[in-house]
Amino acid sequence: MGGAFSVTRRTMMGSGASALMLGGACAHVPAGALSKDIALLRRAYETLHPGLYRYNSPSEMAGHFDRLAAAWSAGQTRAEAYLSLSRFLARVRCGHTYANFFNQSKEISAELFSGRDKLPFHFRWIARRMIVTDAKGVEGLQPGDEISAINGRSGADILGTLLPFTRADGGNDAKRVAQLNVIGLERIETFDVFNALLHPARDAFVLTVRSPRDGATRTVKAPPITLEQRRAQMAQDIDDKTRPVFSLEFAPGNVAVLKMPNWGLYDSKWDWKGFIDDAFRQLADRRSPALIVDLRGNEGGLDCGDEVIARLIGADLQRAAYERRVRYVKTPADLDPFLDTWDDSFRDWGADAVRIDDRYYRLLEEDGESRAPIRAKGPRFTGKVVVLVDASNSSATFQFANLVQANRLGTLVGEPTGGNLRGINGGAFFFLRLPESGLEADLPLIGTFPQTPQPDAGVVPDVAASTSSIDIATGRDSVMETAMAIASRA
Numbered sequence: 001m002g003g004a005f006s007v008t009r010r011t012m013m014g015s016g017a018s019a020l021m022l023g024g025a026c027a028h029v030p031a032g033a034l035s036k037d038i039a040l041l042r043r044a045y046e047t048l049h050p051g052l053y054r055y056n057s058p059s060e061m062a063g064h065f066d067r068l069a070a071a072w073s074a075g076q077t078r079a080e081a082y083l084s085l086s087r088f089l090a091r092v093r094c095g096h097t098y099a100n101f102f103n104q105s106k107e108i109s110a111e112l113f114s115g116r117d118k119l120p121f122h123f124r125w126i127a128r129r130m131i132v133t134d135a136k137g138v139e140g141l142q143p144g145d146e147i148s149a150i151n152g153r154s155g156a157d158i159l160g161t162l163l164p165f166t167r168a169d170g171g172n173d174a175k176r177v178a179q180l181n182v183i184g185l186e187r188i189e190t191f192d193v194f195n196a197l198l199h200p201a202r203d204a205f206v207l208t209v210r211s212p213r214d215g216a217t218r219t220v221k222a223p224p225i226t227l228e229q230r231r232a233q234m235a236q237d238i239d240d241k242t243r244p245v246f247s248l249e250f251a252p253g254n255v256a257v258l259k260m261p262n263w264g265l266y267d268s269k270w271d272w273k274g275f276i277d278d279a280f281r282q283l284a285d286r287r288s289p290a291l292i293v294d295l296r297g298n299e300g301g302l303d304c305g306d307e308v309i310a311r312l313i314g315a316d317l318q319r320a321a322y323e324r325r326v327r328y329v330k331t332p333a334d335l336d337p338f339l340d341t342w343d344d345s346f347r348d349w350g351a352d353a354v355r356i357d358d359r360y361y362r363l364l365e366e367d368g369e370s371r372a373p374i375r376a377k378g379p380r381f382t383g384k385v386v387v388l389v390d391a392s393n394s395s396a397t398f399q400f401a402n403l404v405q406a407n408r409l410g411t412l413v414g415e416p417t418g419g420n421l422r423g424i425n426g427g428a429f430f431f432l433r434l435p436e437s438g439l440e441a442d443l444p445l446i447g448t449f450p451q452t453p454q455p456d457a458g459v460v461p462d463v464a465a466s467t468s469s470i471d472i473a474t475g476r477d478s479v480m481e482t483a484m485a486i487a488s489r490a
Helices: 017-021 031-048 058-071 078-090 106-113 155-165 173-179 190-198 227-232 272-286 305-309 396-406 469-474 478-488
Strands: 122-126 129-134 146-150 205-210 217-222 247-251 255-259 290-294 322-326 353-355 361-363 384-389 411-414 425-433 440-450
Touching: 031 058, 031 425, 031 440, 058 078, 078 106, 078 155, 078 190, 106 190, 129 155, 129 469, 146 155, 155 173, 155 190, 247 272, 255 272, 255 478, 272 305, 290 478, 305 396, 384 396, 384 478, 396 411, 411 478
Parallel strands: 255 290, 290 384, 384 411
Antiparallel strands: 122 129, 129 146, 146 205, 205 217, 247 255, 322 361, 322 440, 353 361, 425 440
């Protein structure tokens, strides 16, 4: 099952305090209009969403719907409505269920996301502390610095206010935190969206900065930037659909390093399958003793990992014991006008959907199987395999990590993944358009469900390794060093 598809990731905001937290002029949406959207949202999700009750009982979800209706009962600005909707969708506890930034209309995207209200540097949350990874020219900032407060609000407080709006599967909060990193991989950053709506920018951000070496603090002023300026900071030009996304390098000892920072290649014109074919030919020609696959920062997308696994196996590989399920055979006619998608076959599964019980249908894929096996391909690589993982890996990359570990195809190194061993939702999507507010909510259609009880957690790596603020300050990649040591071990 593929990952989150983008056309291009504990209190309710209904108390009136929300209006005080929001800045800027936003369109107002009348209460009567919002009530129509609530009814549509509820019907679509209760009818079509396969994971609606994975972490919530029907009565709990009914309560969440009711609280959203209460929040919208007096009418809201578009920003308030977006925040209320986002907090509601986060309560589904599904990493693919959110008011997708990339699927909003151009008008709403410009209204909510494009302002001059973003921090002008890159950072990661390490041990729940905001650590600068790239100062982007901000005077007084260096990689490795901790931003302990912004405009007098502590980093811990900022993180705490943003997490309830952030998507992840089940109780995997590490993924929620990872969603709030800003490292130049996304055209619209989750942190930028919710921090700007909840903590409006002033003329300048006043930063309390702590040195990683001696703990000394200082004050730095940084100007806010626009979405256009943020995009100019991106690590790669994602608008170039022909550019190579993966890279292959050979380290000392002929250890191969395959970096795969993104599998969201739905509209790419680059021949990524051909690249993997050529990569494994090079490994065979050079008789490489080990392969390191670097998936850090890669949420998922297409099942690119299947092409890697196909070269690690000597016979076809049956996937883990997860069953694909859907809630419907054919979408109700009254919902169809509000459901956008890139593949209209999702509207009618036909004979591929087989009734299991009063709630679910099993979705067949190939030869009557719920999931088709991965077919072995040559040349087979028989050396050591090390896979670098972190909390970003929550969709196709989560599933890849799970398959590698479960079938002992390699050693996982890094931090626990995103996703959830209890199963995730995705693979096919509708983009639910709420006509009165103009907002969109992603609606995943295929749920994977384990056939044996599983913990509410991501995949725990075989070897734990993480990056520290000192690593960032000194430019050291200690996680890769750990992987190299394992790959080079006789």
